[in-house]
Amino acid sequence: MSENNYLLATQYYPCKQQIQLDDIVLLHGWGSNSQSWQPLIPALQNIANIITIDLPGFGASPEVPEFTVDVVVDLIAAQLPKKCVLIGWSLGGMLAVQIAARYPQRVSRLITLTANAKFVASRDYETAMPLAVNRQFNKGFAADPHATLKLFAGLTVQGDINERSLLKQIRTLPVAENINANWLQALELLTRSDNREAFxxxxQPGLHLLAEKDSLVPVAAVKSLSELNARQQVQSISGASHALHWSQPDLVAEHIKNFLLPPLLDKKQVAHSFSRAAVTYDSVAGLQRTVGDSLLKKINQNSQAEVVIDLGCGTGYFTPQLQSQFPQALIVGVDLAEGMLHFAREQHDGQKNWLCSDAEKLPFADQSVDLIYSNFALQWCSNLLRLFAELKRILKPGGELIFTTLGPATLHELKSAWQQVDDRIHVNQFHERDELLKDLQQQGFAQVEFEHNPAVMEFESLSDLTRSLKALGAQNVNRGRATGLTGRKTVQAFKQAYENFRRNNLLPATYDVFYVKAKKL
Known part of the structure; x- marks a missing residue:
């Protein structure tokens, strides 16, 4: 078969931003076409060019004599860019794994949505669809394709938290006008498919998202896939059905962006900056002390916590206070900056448990911690989903997470003044309230309490403000920040822009303080 005789239908969506990744290629699932990607495409256009491909015999693509793995994989590969990010849903995900395995030089990263290593269960792989169910569905489609497609639409959204509204949306897709032999052949391919060796x-790095309420791919496959290849990221999304990117498009897009984009924050630079500031931090940390004291008062006074973590303990100011509040508990001060921990050990002889670790990857056992206290530290974590998943992992059932962090209005005066001078990143970027709360709830935290209490510090001069930030270690550590010396004219223009904020002969610096309390059920 000549590949030129079977060009697959493609559609191109240009990236909306100047900074781009490799082109993203989307492969749809069985019984649909590229229009099934509609909920996800706008968000993905913010990070890359998007190319959708209709599988052979589906959508606008021509029917092929045989819908086999070899034929379909080679046809798709022939139309891929030289290098791409490949994303596949369901059948498209299973084909994407084969393409990534056979053409590794063409696929820089791989993402699958609700795709299993085997679609149909066997004795040596039980976390898949039962064979009897699969056979019944295939026979039904052969006998009455249109009725079975209507049933299939229901199965893709079955169990979803928004099942009824999703079903209405799914059924608006025009997919059944060109049913042909490839559709049944694709079902038979799914029945025989076994991606275990390829997976x-x-x-290449991979992200594989499954859905908690999927009626076609059991969520238990998370464990099976992880055991096949520990280098691949495998996660499940709560409350979602097989039509994952229709169920929760924003969350799926966020997972994809977090996987594809480098962290906004340079963690090594964060640790280095705070280590250097250890000896000066306490002298300028008045606001941090005030906020931390308020956070201590929000801890449940009746708590019987046995293991407490002071996460992002810094110089250890609050660690002994936590010990006083929980005299019988094991209190562990944790910080990313070794310099801060060295200073804390010297200042607090009575505290013996200090640990240098990243909050997003903690060396604590599952369900081993009763309380996590964190004051002005979690804003240095760019991946909230990963952070909250990790904190939930180590908390015991009923354990509490209580923290302060900074919102996006933090140092908005400084940011605004720089924006009038150049387009570089000069101020650390912080998470929105809605994003923070959504990610907490998505990772299974409950009884979430939120308080917003902005604070404004005042300085006589801009140099006093910048010296304070330097003494705190809270300098610009974003990737994309300006490097090297800033010209005299630029600095002067910046100072003049900041002067527009002066009130009562003082320059303000806003700290957008969030107080958050949540419980693991």
Missing amino acids: ANLV
Whole structure:
């Protein structure tokens, strides 16, 4: 078969931003076409060019004599860019794994949505669809395709938290006008498919999202896939059905962006900056002390916590206070900056448990911690989903997370003044309230309490403000920040722009303080 005789239908969506990743190629699932990607495409256009491909015999693509793995994979590969990010849903995800395994030089990263290593269960792989169910569905489609497609639409949203509204949306897609032999052949391919070897040998980074309420791919496959290849990221999304990117498009897009984009914050630079500031931090940390004291008062006074973490303990100011509040508990001060911990050990002889670790990857056992206290530290974590998943992992059932962090209005005066001078990143970027709360709830935290209490510090001069930030270690550590010396004219223009904020002969610096309390059920 000549590949030129079977060009697959594609559609191109240009990136909306100047900074781009490799082109993203989207492969749809069985019984649909590229229009099924509509909920996700706008968000993905913010990070890359998007190319959708209709599978052979589906959508606008021509029917092929045989819908086999070899034929379909080669046809798709022939139309891929030289290098791409490949994303596949369901059948498209299973084909994407084969493409990534056979053409590793063409696929820089791989993402699958609700795709299993085997679609149909076997004795040596039970976390899949039962064979009897699969056979019944295939026979039904052969006998009455239109009725079975209507049933299939229901199965893709079955169990979803928004099942009824999703079903209405799914059924608006025009997919059944060109049913042909490839549709039944694709079902038979799914019945025979076994991606275990290909998945186990994947060399490129991969993200594989499953859905908690999926009626076609059991969520238990998270464990099976993880065991096949520990280098691949495998996660489940709560409350979602097989039509994952229709169920929760914003969350799916966020997972994809977090996987594809480098962290906004340079963690090594964060640790280095705070380590250097250890000896000066306490002298300028008045606001941090005030906020931390308020946070201590929000801890449940009746708590019987046995293990407490002071996460982002810094110089250890609050660690002994936590020990006083929980005299019988094991209190562990944790910080990313070794310099801060060295200073804390010297200042607090009575505290013996200090640990240098990243909050997003903690060396604590599952369900081993009763309380996590964190004051002005979690804003240095760019991946909230990963952070909250990790904190939930180590908390015991009923354990509490209580923290302060900074919102996006923090130092808005400083940011605004720089924006009038150049387009570089000069101020650390912080998470929105809605994003913070959504990610907490998505990771299973409950009884979430939120308080917004902005604070404004005042300085006689801009140099006093910048010296304070330097003494705190809270300097610009974003990737994309300006490097090297800033010209005299630029600095002067910046100072003049900041002067527009002066009130009562003082320059303000806003700290957008969030107080958050949540419980693991």
